[in-house]
Amino acid sequence: MHDSIYMASIYRLTGVNFWQSAKHLSEKIEVDDRGVPTKLTALPFYFLVSHATELLLKSALLKRGFSEQELREFDYRHNLDKLLTALMAKGVTVTPETTNLVRHLSEQHKTHALRYSALVDDGKPTYLPPPGLLLEMLEELLLLTRISTQGI
Numbered sequence: 001m002h003d004s005i006y007m008a009s010i011y012r013l014t015g016v017n018f019w020q021s022a023k024h025l026s027e028k029i030e031v032d033d034r035g036v037p038t039k040l041t042a043l044p045f046y047f048l049v050s051h052a053t054e055l056l057l058k059s060a061l062l063k064r065g066f067s068e069q070e071l072r073e074f075d076y077r078h079n080l081d082k083l084l085t086a087l088m089a090k091g092v093t094v095t096p097e098t099t100n101l102v103r104h105l106s107e108q109h110k111t112h113a114l115r116y117s118a119l120v121d122d123g124k125p126t127y128l129p130p131p132g133l134l135l136e137m138l139e140e141l142l143l144l145t146r147i148s149t150q151g152i
Contacts, residue, residue, distance in 0.1 A: 008062035015055030022048035026131040035130030050109040056141040057083040081106035
């Protein structure tokens with residue numbers, strides 16, 4: 001069994017790889033005057049961002065005492081909202097902008113909508129905020145994967 005800091009580093013590294021791929025794709029996304037994508041070819045970007053979000057949140061939690069076993073519990077599996085809530089319960093400050101983005105991404109990430117059902121009209125639109133906002137969110141989450149001198 002691996003220790004939590006080791007696993008946190010693996011999650012962080014993998015999350016950064018997904019983020020870097022998302023950055024590369026973001027350069028090719030066609031957006032309207034509000035910064036919202038105009039084509040469904042942007043969906044892989046949103047999938048990469050959602051998965052990077054999950055990995056960075058898990059890394060931050062592992063560095064604050066969460067165990068691998070806790071992260072495997074059903075409530076936390078692919079649930080960005082629950083992961084964020086658990087991190088904030090550890091005393092970590094997250095900006096309202098990032099909190100809002102994570103909470104909005106959560107349902108479609110948890111249900112794998114970007115992988116399987118984004119093209120199916122189930123009455124709920126796919127959440128596709130401006131790519132730049134999501135890249136800023138990932139930058140903030142990356143900073144939360146550090147261990148501070150105060151232990152938070």
